[in-house]
Amino acid sequence: MARWCYRHRLVVLLLWVGALVGVGFSASSAGTNYANVFSLPDTDSKTAYDLMQKAFPNTSGDTDTVVWKADSGSVTDQAVKDRVQPALDKIAKLPGVGAVSSPYAGARGSAQISKDGTIAYAQLTFTKRANEIPKEQVQKVLDTAQGAARAGLQVEVGGQAIQRVQEPPQGLSEMVGIVAAAVVLFLAFGSFFAMTLPIAIAVFGVGMGLFSTQLLSHTTDIPDIAPLLASLIGLGVGIDYALFIVTRHRRGILRGMDPEESAVTALNTSGRAVLFAGGTVCIALAGMLVTRLHFLDGVVIGTSLTVVLSVLAATTLLPALLGFLGPRVLSRRQRRRLAAEGPEPERASGLAARWSANVEKRPRRIAALAVVVMAVLAIPVLSLRLGATDQGNDDASTTTRKAYDLLAEGFGPGFNGPLQVVSVGGDTATLVQGLRSTPGVAQVAELPPARGVTVIQVVPTTSPQSKETDDLIDTLRDQVIPKAGAQAHVGGVTAVSKDFASVTGDRLPLFIGTIITLGFLLLLVAFRSLIVPLTAAVMNLIAAAASFGVLVAVFQWGWGLDLLGLGKEGPINAFLPVIMLSLLFGLSMDYQVFLVSRMHEEWVHTRDNARAVRVGLAETSRVINSAALIMVCVFLAFVLSGDSGAAMAGVGLAAAVALDAFILRTALVPAAMHLLGRSNWWLPAWLDKRLPHLAVEPQEPAAAEPAESTGPATAIHGFVRTADGDPVEEVTVTLMSKGGRQLDRVTSLADGSYIVSVPAPGAYLLAVTSASYGSKARHVTVGEGPVVYDVELTGDEVDAVN
Numbered sequence: 001m002a003r004w005c006y007r008h009r010l011v012v013l014l015l016w017v018g019a020l021v022g023v024g025f026s027a028s029s030a031g032t033n034y035a036n037v038f039s040l041p042d043t044d045s046k047t048a049y050d051l052m053q054k055a056f057p058n059t060s061g062d063t064d065t066v067v068w069k070a071d072s073g074s075v076t077d078q079a080v081k082d083r084v085q086p087a088l089d090k091i092a093k094l095p096g097v098g099a100v101s102s103p104y105a106g107a108r109g110s111a112q113i114s115k116d117g118t119i120a121y122a123q124l125t126f127t128k129r130a131n132e133i134p135k136e137q138v139q140k141v142l143d144t145a146q147g148a149a150r151a152g153l154q155v156e157v158g159g160q161a162i163q164r165v166q167e168p169p170q171g172l173s174e175m176v177g178i179v180a181a182a183v184v185l186f187l188a189f190g191s192f193f194a195m196t197l198p199i200a201i202a203v204f205g206v207g208m209g210l211f212s213t214q215l216l217s218h219t220t221d222i223p224d225i226a227p228l229l230a231s232l233i234g235l236g237v238g239i240d241y242a243l244f245i246v247t248r249h250r251r252g253i254l255r256g257m258d259p260e261e262s263a264v265t266a267l268n269t270s271g272r273a274v275l276f277a278g279g280t281v282c283i284a285l286a287g288m289l290v291t292r293l294h295f296l297d298g299v300v301i302g303t304s305l306t307v308v309l310s311v312l313a314a315t316t317l318l319p320a321l322l323g324f325l326g327p328r329v330l331s332r333r334q335r336r337r338l339a340a341e342g343p344e345p346e347r348a349s350g351l352a353a354r355w356s357a358n359v360e361k362r363p364r365r366i367a368a369l370a371v372v373v374m375a376v377l378a379i380p381v382l383s384l385r386l387g388a389t390d391q392g393n394d395d396a397s398t399t400t401r402k403a404y405d406l407l408a409e410g411f412g413p414g415f416n417g418p419l420q421v422v423s424v425g426g427d428t429a430t431l432v433q434g435l436r437s438t439p440g441v442a443q444v445a446e447l448p449p450a451r452g453v454t455v456i457q458v459v460p461t462t463s464p465q466s467k468e469t470d471d472l473i474d475t476l477r478d479q480v481i482p483k484a485g486a487q488a489h490v491g492g493v494t495a496v497s498k499d500f501a502s503v504t505g506d507r508l509p510l511f512i513g514t515i516i517t518l519g520f521l522l523l524l525v526a527f528r529s530l531i532v533p534l535t536a537a538v539m540n541l542i543a544a545a546a547s548f549g550v551l552v553a554v555f556q557w558g559w560g561l562d563l564l565g566l567g568k569e570g571p572i573n574a575f576l577p578v579i580m581l582s583l584l585f586g587l588s589m590d591y592q593v594f595l596v597s598r599m600h601e602e603w604v605h606t607r608d609n610a611r612a613v614r615v616g617l618a619e620t621s622r623v624i625n626s627a628a629l630i631m632v633c634v635f636l637a638f639v640l641s642g643d644s645g646a647a648m649a650g651v652g653l654a655a656a657v658a659l660d661a662f663i664l665r666t667a668l669v670p671a672a673m674h675l676l677g678r679s680n681w682w683l684p685a686w687l688d689k690r691l692p693h694l695a696v697e698p699q700e701p702a703a704a705e706p707a708e709s710t711g712p713a714t715a716i717h718g719f720v721r722t723a724d725g726d727p728v729e730e731v732t733v734t735l736m737s738k739g740g741r742q743l744d745r746v747t748s749l750a751d752g753s754y755i756v757s758v759p760a761p762g763a764y765l766l767a768v769t770s771a772s773y774g775s776k777a778r779h780v781t782v783g784e785g786p787v788v789y790d791v792e793l794t795g796d797e798v799d800a801v802n
Helices: 002-007 011-028 044-055 078-092 137-146 160-165 174-187 192-216 228-254 257-292 296-328 334-343 351-361 364-382 399-411 428-436 467-484 493-527 532-554 575-607 609-641 644-681 685-690
Strands: 064-071 097-101 121-127 155-156 417-427 441-445 454-460 487-491 714-722 732-736 742-747 753-758 762-770 774-782 791-793
Touching: 002 011, 002 296, 002 364, 011 192, 011 296, 044 257, 044 417, 044 487, 044 493, 064 078, 064 160, 064 493, 078 121, 078 155, 121 399, 137 155, 137 160, 137 487, 155 160, 155 399, 160 174, 160 399, 174 192, 174 228, 174 609, 192 228, 192 296, 192 428, 228 257, 228 296, 228 575, 228 609, 228 644, 257 296, 257 417, 257 493, 296 334, 296 441, 334 714, 351 364, 351 609, 351 644, 364 532, 364 644, 399 428, 417 467, 417 493, 428 441, 428 454, 428 467, 454 467, 467 487, 467 493, 487 493, 493 644, 532 575, 532 644, 575 609, 575 644, 575 732, 714 762, 732 753, 742 753, 762 791, 774 791
Parallel strands: 714 791
Antiparallel strands: 064 121, 064 155, 097 121, 417 454, 417 487, 441 454, 714 753, 732 742, 732 762, 762 774
């Protein structure tokens, strides 16, 4: 498939461009129909909601609030009324607005004025839900309301519809993430063309995923946070997957391979790992379904679809783009050096090699230090409290936050999240009296009954997000309502949020157990070891605890919130643990597969655990760290999204990926594997026979590379001479697989003799490099016995064999 895409690159590119344009045009024409459907069966708040829908079917439109405050005098002063009331009348006539309840009209108007007379509010009801109202209509409402403000009169507007208007432009966070990723890629590759490849793959994958999700929102319930999360994860995995493949391709060209063969080999090796990694991410995302929280079903659809399309782009569009670039995927300096010096042997050098050697020397010290760091970061998770964010968590400069604070100042903290006690029988009068006498209740208002349903609005003395409000809900359900002998249920947004958090918390252990078990089984089959998947499972739990500790410290304790411009502290969104654990599981599996597959490959060839861990870490740590740095940049860019849920997910995932890559995979995992020794690769014989075989680690094509364990080890030996027959000493002789992996490396002796060890019969590449005579490489086929192969150096050629 890779070869076909490489050779028919124009066709492949046109197909992808046509698909992106076609799906994009269809999505733009159809528009969006996202729906936040919190289906919580068998909960008290869901029962209350159903009863209210039955009794009051015409209250489905979004309700927003205009709040104003007079710095001096009262809001009932004529000067204030003359500015505010005309604005309210004008708002009532705007398209999309159903009704406006003014405090200056009607018998209940006085209830909308604070006791000290300095703050008042008007409720405006739109004809549609917040996500269905055109932003232009909402903006007119906002401009008209704030147009009434003057010196000494503050006017603010709050509500979900208003919140959508004040969000930054769509695509801002994605663009910032892409620019940051481009900088990291350019520093990693040193080539503009190579830098553009992962960016292009991510743009095609995420673009197709978002447009497809937008179309699917017309056929199924997809929450409005799904496209944000889909673009967040899609950008990260799309760039990372392309990075893995392009890195392997560049390495193949540097080892002397033809660009087409190098691309095919890269897709047949790293491409397989990408397929496996993408599959694990989708499986992890699908793990959300076990929670039976239907709100998350749309998130699973959007994110999984984007990941699948990103993998498809990396395995089909990428080889086509590699065909267009050819050797230009290398930097100019690398191309000049390749032409002058010939193919270079594969070697790990620099910081990565020194760090790998250091981990081998001091595994206990490094493992202990890594565990201490992760344990300290995980401490805040002990105070984790799930809930829901509201406009009180918006940035202090936004009108929604100012409206929220004004309502809390004038009518009490609980006014922003009233409870609705829905009664269908029993002594309602006794219930109202009991509610008024309950500690923690500020106001009680009984609304006129309809269709046998009575709604009693209860305003707590504490804010919607406080623990005291949660305790009050429990008190009403467990004590006050039963004592009054009424058949009533506690509903409202605050109660729904509490029930959602409770249901999520109850089902979280099942979800964690499911994804950990899936990860264990996948790695068990991939690496045929019990210890490797067990280690990975423990590492995933450590990474999750530490990343949630960071999340609690930032968003619940408020550390750095002002610096990040993320508003006020509050509970962690109830749906976030499920989403974050799914994504963390999938992404950490990517790094685990990439790291351990190289270790496993070396272990199969040498049966030396210390060498396998050292070589695997030295050769993959730079790519893993580059990929992680890109993901951190992409995730942190979603702080700019204007959506508190996406910002929270971005910070949490950025912390999780950084800790996972820079501490766990780079330090703790290899240190633990050094300490465990050969037991890393232990698998009972009876289990080995029953497990299916799955080749994940990069493997050479069967025709070009011998089987890993077939045939006895042998050797290639001979002499290195000049054209005149004189021996050449100090010549570097490197034996490589045809894919470019170094198998052995020696230096010729004074008589020009050399001998390199061969792991098994098959086809190999023998590269000879001399400072005086240039470089030469030849194919050598090895049978059952040693092969004699003499090399002649002429000094006037650089022969890089494909």
